[in-house]
Amino acid sequence: MTSSLRDLKVYTTYPHSCSYLKDQEATTLFIDPRQDMDxxxxxxxxxxxxxxxxxxxxxxxxxxxxxxxxxRIPVNAFA
Structure with missing residues (x-):
């Protein structure tokens, strides 16, 4: 059974050091890990x-x- 995107519980982290850009802060959205996922x-x-x-x-x-x-890179297009 597919859940509606509207029904998903989403959590936001507190600001933290960015993993990608030096000296930047980031926040992250997480889908509730208890969510059934198809x-x-x-x-x-x-x-x-x-x-x-x-x-x-x-x-x-x-x-x-x-x-x-x-x-998203279509890898097969480069083969």
Whole structure:
């Protein structure tokens, strides 16, 4: 069963050191780790820039900064 994006619980971290840019602060959005995740929902979140590390689904959320916005590269187009 796919959850509506509106129904997702999302948490924001406190500001922390940015992992990508020196001397910058970052905040991160996390999807509730208790969320049931099917392939369609994960795909939709991925298209919105969310990433996965283990069971955690997250994305940078840094106000005015967008320097680390993820990019999808069609690798097969270069082969």
């Amino acid at each position: 392939q369609l929902l994960y795909s939709r979140l991925s298209q919105m820039g969310f990433r996965r590390s283990g069971n955690h689904i997250y994305r940078p959320h840094c106000g005015r900064c967008n320097a680390c916005i993820p990019a």
